[in-house]
Amino acid sequence: MACKDIMTKEEVLNEWKNKRIIKERNSHVVWNWTQCLLMLFCIFNFIVSENKFAFGIMTILTISEVLEKYLYYKETKDKSVIKEVISLVIMALSLLFLTMGEYMGK
Known part of the structure; x- marks a missing residue:
């Protein structure tokens, strides 16, 4: 049994x-919950006050999540992240079109 005071x-x-x-895992969990x-x-906010900025904010959050996942994939080459990146890109594009429609419609 090795002594804990002496470490290589x-x-x-x-x-x-x-x-x-x-620490990094915990910070990602906090960021995801945020x-x-x-x-x-x-x-x-959109349902109650019909605020047209709500979808814009959601689009920005989704794009930031896509960039975070892409940088994680680029750093680790983890193949399991590819599906998440693709689904987030599709969600970001749909939110972007929805946001553009909101601004054009009002």
């Missing part, structure tokens, strides 16, 4: 990397 350089680096990974709450607020 590799063990210190591995522990630091593990703590960093956990985005979800903002989108729900936008939908509620």
